[in-house]
Amino acid sequence: MSAEEPPVRRRRGPSMADVARLAGVSGQTVSRVANERHNVDSATRDRVQAAMRELGYRPNSAARALRNGEFRSIGVIVFELSSFGTTRTLDAVAAAATISGYTINLLPVLDVNQRAVTNAFSRLGEQAVDGVIILIEAHTLDEAGVQLPEGLPVVVVDSSAHYDYPIVDSNQAQGARLATEHLLDLGHETVWHVSGPPTSFAADRRKRSWELTLKQRGREVPPVLDGDWTPSSGYEAGRKLAANPDVTAVFAANDQMALGVLRALHERGRVVPDDVSVVGFDDMEESAHFWPPLTTILQNFVDVGRLSVDALIHEIQAGEHHHDPVAVPTKLVVRSSTAPPSPRRPTI
Template sequence: MSTPTDAEPSRPAAFSRPAEGARSPDQGRAANIRDVARRAGVSHQTVSRVLNGHPSLRAATRDRVLAAMDELSFRPNRAARALVTSRSTTIGVLVSKGFEYGPAASLQAIDSAAREAGYAVDIAHLDDVDGGSIRSALDRLLAHGVDGLIILAPQAQTLGEIERLSITLPFVTVHSARERDDHRLSVDQSGGAVLATRHLLELGHRRIAHIAGPDGWFETDARVRGYRGEMQAWGLEPEPLLSGTWTAESGYRAGLALVEDPGVTAVFSSNDQMALGLMHAFRERGRRLPEDLSVVGFDDVPEAAHYWPPLTTVRQDFPELGRRCVARLLGLIGAPGSAAPAPDGTADDVRPELVVRSSAARIPD
């Protein structure tokens, strides 16, 4: 077993360029790695080892170097770091067009988790889901020297194109058609739909409609599967699907259609925005919520607690999803301190949570 050491590394340090924005108090210039070494009383090679997360350093030495960095407001130049590590410490994120709450929250979570791990995020937005647009976006990210990719494009067509391009760079996808795939991470969408549907069934509802998302989205298909599977598990026939586009307007249109069918006593909406439009349509037609109709949504957008009535919904843990995506990607990259992905390739899905509020109630006897 190796023991902690402060021995000098054989490779030359490449952090001698001025740090970004840092100033040396004695020389009135940007502090560099040698300034940090002098302040900490160590060699510049030891500072380089701290910057690169080398495991064989004594904790006291590492703390002394980190304290010196803080005192000098030292931030290593990213380009200089790349010369030493052959890594840019930058993650590329490919984002499909459309900015619904789920993808937007996932992107924010990925950015936060990447920054906590010391990585920058370079985002490429897709204008379309055709092969040319995807190749163009990937070429831009590769030209920037990203260490790996996160594919935040939950449409089947987009991920189909990605697979056909045979990417050799380490990558992780948020959602995939394959259940066993060591590149895939997601929230358990089907499991969340089961939670929503089961909650309404346990409240005594038997005719439960479902407003589905647009065709071609993995979330749409998974939530439909969960809804239908749970209805059938209770020996009930699922209602014909009502198609939406993730927007409140599409939920409103679905609500105008449903309000004409008094036999439907509950609705599971595939996202919270469509649930908002549905609730608007029912109130506009003089129907009471939840007395005449119970509603459950999906996502738990920040405004869901302030709908009237406050919306019962399925919460997705986007911060946890972002953390796992970044951790999985860094494992594939082989970044210092990261864990390799599970060898069996099983998807490490994030479990959703049912948030019970006031929009769903027990059916009157």
């Protein structure tokens, strides 16, 4: 810009006073409408909002938050962002928060320890959130000696949690029981299990429920094959299972490992479900398109996310919380990967 050119002045946006003049009300009335107060009659509120739209007036949300002490923002602390359950739950949390008029501040932690989690809470505090949802398995927090800070509303998405906060999770034990009972009810003598990693509470809860169900039905409990949630670990476990002619039914702790099991069985010439029935857990969208389509356990991540957000907003607005964990029911989804055992014994 040359010295002769006058400075460019930024056009001032419409003010609260402009809205008040157009609507024919006081500035205090405009402030009440902008701050969503209830002591304004509906006709006046409609007139003020119409004036806001006509002028293009946007209330200052930051200033309103400072006045009201509410930022309409939720922090989410998450570990293992790449896992299927975490991403689906996070997606559901974001959708539920948006519907409720809240924004999401996502903060992944690369390692679960006292310092990392404390720093995460501090950073979210600087970003002015009203509450926090934790998507980290609670036993991982316990093992790291993590103490959650006081004074901020918190919801933990993990049914193993023993913190004094609302807890929401899928009913892991129910899902494993449904999977195991389904295979036993088809006539299989027992059910083999490919577990998730020993460090995972969800894997441990599913494994314990599988074992308990077999014992309650008076069936033999086969040795567990540990995986790590990946298809490759399911494939390695599946190769061992495929080589054992006694194996006629397998419950994998997630659909991705079940996919690996299916491949191993196919390669060995074990026909699914004629020779071996397979059940997964999660009901990924892809599971209906495995070959054969996979019988699995549906986790309702939408409800987990919605109920987590509902519990947190109740904490924020009411300043109180309940201590009873919320266990979202799971559901057996029967497809073509399970059938009664074949009367013939396969040749290995």
